[in-house]
Amino acid sequence: MHFDPAEALSREEIASLQTARLRETIERAARSPFYARVLAEAGVGPDDIKSPQDIRRLPLTTKQHLRASYPYGLVTVPIADLVRLHASSGTTGSPTAVFYTERDIRTWASLMARCMHMAGVRREDVFQNMSGYGLFTGGLGIHYGAEALGCLTIPAGAGNSRRQVKLIRDFSVSVVHIIPSYALHFADFLQSEGISPASLPIRIALIGAEPHTEETRRRIEGLYGCRAFNSYGLSEMNGPGVAFECTEQQGMHLWEDAFIAEILDPNTFEPVPDGELGELVLTTLTREGMPVIRYRTRDLTRFIPGQCACGRAHRRIDRIAGRTDDMLIIKGVNIYPMQVEQILMGMPEVGSNYLIELTRDGHMDQFTVKVEITEDFFVEDMRALNALRGRIVTKLRDELLITPRVELVQHGSLPVTEGKAQRVSDLRPKD
Amino acid sequence: MHFDPAEALSREEIASLQTARLRETIERAARSPFYARVLAEAGVGPDDIKSPQDIRRLPLTTKQHLRASYPYGLVTVPIADLVRLHASSGTTGSPTAVFYTERDIRTWASLMARCMHMAGVRREDVFQNMSGYGLFTGGLGIHYGAEALGCLTIPAGAGNSRRQVKLIRDFSVSVVHIIPSYALHFADFLQSEGISPASLPIRIALIGAEPHTEETRRRIEGLYGCRAFNSYGLSEMNGPGVAFECTEQQGMHLWEDAFIAEILDPNTFEPVPDGELGELVLTTLTREGMPVIRYRTRDLTRFIPGQCACGRAHRRIDRIAGRTDDMLIIKGVNIYPMQVEQILMGMPEVGSNYLIELTRDGHMDQFTVKVEITEDFFVEDMRALNALRGRIVTKLRDELLITPRVELVQHGSLPVTEGKAQRVSDLRPKD
Known part of the structure; x- marks a missing residue:
């Protein structure tokens, strides 16, 4: 039933795994110039971590820190041990870069495959990736996940609606990855061509990479006659594959074996009660090449209280309500x-x-x-x-x-x- | 010294490997609707193959055959066992599609890594892929090869010269994959920005995907102060990774453990003598999902006679002199x-x-x-x-x-x- 046994972890198992992995993460992070300094200043080491809650003893990391440490300030391994770089556009101003070892790429693909499987995607599906490739993590991230799951993967890339629809029809594409605003635009295109979006064989749409509402999701589902699943991720945490909806569609399970999530008041940095909106702060637990501790995502969301009907104990976050900086x-x-x-x-x-x-x-x-x-x-x-x-x-x-x-x-x-x-x-x- | 022990095979070892793999290929190909019919009509089976030369008993396959068999006519496995599709643009007219199993993707990445290693690329290199991703095999093909070799891979994609140069400088990029005409255009761009192309840290350029002359290569080498290596491949044979130059730069070694190459007179389909120009005809020996037998590439080249100074026994083809259909x-x-x-x-x-x-x-x-x-x-x-x-x-x-x-x-x-x-x-x- 699960793609990965980690999906079945209990709260207790998650807590003990998080404690062990947070210690490892601190130890590993200290090999980077940035965290060597930051952790020394904070006076916190692996031995200070007795439970996941002890993460609050560690300092926050911001986008500004990543910019100031560009390019290699958060890297913990020799450059020869890295196999991938993704970067923000950085034509002007201060770019940011994230780095992956071979193991990081495999872990990321496996997390992403787990997400897709949870939403009902199977290796028998034909999957069309309608998202741009290149430096944007959404493209290659979901591509590697789909291949790890074993789907026939069509790397269509973004745009060219006429070719997209031909591929979808010719290969009976059952699953697509598509940005929600493009999903709406693509439906308009189809209708202008006299094609009913519902006539396409798509049964699952993975939508993410931009905030969108429940109403937009229901509209996409109605247009295509499919189920649409919300995806969450950001380059600083690999890319997509951080949190994903299960078939209950009641919030996104955040993979707590791979990340520690906090939701904080963006002014006081104190945790908000479950169910209340705050800024999502994430810590990587399995990243080797570039661990990131307590990263301020700027994304506003809330923990959804209670247990999910799917049985997974990984806590759920609500769809992103906005960004602290797009208010x-x-x-x-x-x-x-x-x-x-x-x-x-x-x-x-x-x-x-x-x-x-x-x-x-x-x-x-x-x-x-x-x-x-x-x-x-x-x-x-x-x-x-x-x-x-x-x-x-x-x-x-x-x-x-x-x-x-x-x-x-x-x-x-x-x-x-x-x-x-x-x-x-x-x-x-x-x- | 070699990335793959197969690089060291002798002529005798290549011949016996080709014989065995050609038999397997025929057996496997017969599981596809197209080859089931074609091989039955030709009356040839695996047991008729006693040496690589017996390939001439098999019929030729053309682009027209692929078009007529679109989409799945040459596929030998259930769709659930396929993990990748690449296709020609196919907005209008008759597209073609190629399919890969998981093993095919691994084999392709390994062939590509072998090519890059032969040209002097090492895992310590920082590699920028300046080629478009998506359905074009040149992008993902070289990307997977670079990661298999262990290079820090920057998936820059095509275009956006300003961002390309920033990435090259910020990450001390030592190896690029670039289309030769874009390499010349990019040098113009750099000069217009007051940047000497030779001031960039590039030491190796992998150039391919379009025919170009020795003069163009020498010009690229002179501009960037690097060595440029010619790459050959086509989607029907995976994509890039079919043949590649070694550091001798005297023609491209065609990997004869993975392909059987013939060079035929395009009118009589008789083999031309070594050193004479003809049409390259290729047979896959290791492809699982979609084996292709005696494919008329339309590419004009010649076998370079004699032994390469690098010691590899895999025969060399000359740079592509043109296409039979662009005459x-x-x-x-x-x-x-x-x-x-x-x-x-x-x-x-x-x-x-x-x-x-x-x-x-x-x-x-x-x-x-x-x-x-x-x-x-x-x-x-x-x-x-x-x-x-x-x-x-x-x-x-x-x-x-x-x-x-x-x-x-x-x-x-x-x-x-x-x-x-x-x-x-x-x-x-x-x-």
Whole structure:
């Protein structure tokens, strides 16, 4: 039933494994220039760890630390022992890089295969990876996982919708990995070609790499007649394969044999109670080439209390509610773009694309939401459109506590990206 | 000294291994619908093979056969046992697909690692793969090879020159995989940024995926101050890793433990004598999921007679001289674009880009070669330019036996692709 026996660990087994592996991780991390210094300053060593809770004695690591240590500051092995590098784009400014030994690549592939298997993917499936390859960990990460699971893997890469649909049909593709905004765009493309998305043989969609709402997931499932599973990961923790939904679809199991997860108040850095939103902080437990301790992911989520019906004891995190650094402050109110998406994607008249535009009028922030309307609904009846706009304004105001300006636009008129969607356009002058 | 003991096989050992593996291949191939029929019609079975020469009793396989058998006609195992698919673009028309089992992926990676090791790449090297990933076998093929060899592998992908150079510098990249036309373009880019290509830490460039001349190779070596090694492969035979240059740089060793190579007259299909040009015909000996027998590659090359100074007994093929189907017939004369490149790249005044343009004037073919001139040479002295043009016309006429029109154009004025270079623009009306 499980791909990996680690899926069946009890809470007690997880705790003792985490304790042992955290000690190893501290010992290993101390071989890197960065952690040698940081751990010495903190005065914490492996012997100070008696339980996973003792992780709180260790200092936090931030993106800034990774940037300042670029390129090799967190690496614990000779360069000759590394076999892979992934990096943030880094054309300008300060890039970050992550490194993997051969064992790290195998561990990562195995974690990813475990995720896919948990969602119901089997070696008999034909899997199309509709995600870009290269330095982005989402592409090669899921590719290696699918091969480790034994799926017939089609490395289609991103974009080229016409070729994607041909491959899906010719090879009876049953599982895809697709960015949620592209899944919606691809459905539009199919419909414009007279193809019903539900007519494709896809039974499972793995969606991740950008935050999205439950409403977006249900919409993707409805369009393709498939089940869509939420995926979570970040390059600093390998890439995808950190947490994944089981078939219950009630949150993502975070693999606690491979990571220690904390959810902290982003101001006090104290743990928040289970069920409350905070910043996810992660520690690698099995990484060899570049262990990372208490990394501030900037991702906002919560632990889902209680036991999952699937029986796995690995704790679940909720879908990402936003990022600590993509919070918008509009007229003094804190707003996350995900709140807007949640409202819009729950309305059947709303199409697959929208854009939040921020401008400043004198000293006043203007908050405009441009919303694409489905072709069926885009009629010339001004009264119906005005009524719809009114409903959207009301729903957004109730959720956000401020009143946005809403513009309804024709299907296909907002810019589309085939990578991660750009949902916010901040045109306010920089102070 | 060798990465794989198979590199040290003697001619006798190769012959006996080929005989045994050819028998296995025939037996395995007969499990596919296509070869079940073809081998039954030919009346040939494993027991008819007593030596590698008996391969001539088997029928040839062409690209047309692969197209007609799309998608699964040559597959010998259940789909559940396949883990990878690569395909030609196939947006329109008839695509082709190749399939790999898990063992096939491992064998391919090992062949590719053997090639890189033979060219002097070691696990201590930092390797940047500047080739596109996805369905193109050149990307993932070399990627897996580099990881199997144990290099720190940077999956940079194609394009984005600014990011490529940052990665090369930041991580002291010592080995790159790069398409030869992009290597020339990238050098232009570097120079335009005030960076000397020779100042980069690259010591080895693996170049392939498009035919190129010895002159182009020497030019790349001169620009980067590195050694450039020619790579040969095609998707139907896995992808890259079929043949590769050793440090002698006197032709590419074709791995005869994994492939049987024939060079045939493309009209009579009789073997040509060693040293003479013909069409390369290849048979897989170790492929499990999709064995291919006597595949007409359309690539023109010759066996290089004699023993290589490196001591490896695997026969060498010469760099690809062109393709049977890219031969141009101009004014009744057979011309290969490589002949033009060879002349141009041997002249220091000529830049990195050129274009062959074919037009028709009434019933007469017009054959124009547009040639970019290096910035140093592009002076306002009309007399010097005319003299250079005259020299180019003479050299091309001596090689091609017809007189082309030559236009000298300014550096950077011809179109550039970051994928395979388009060297021929055939504007003649279709008959």
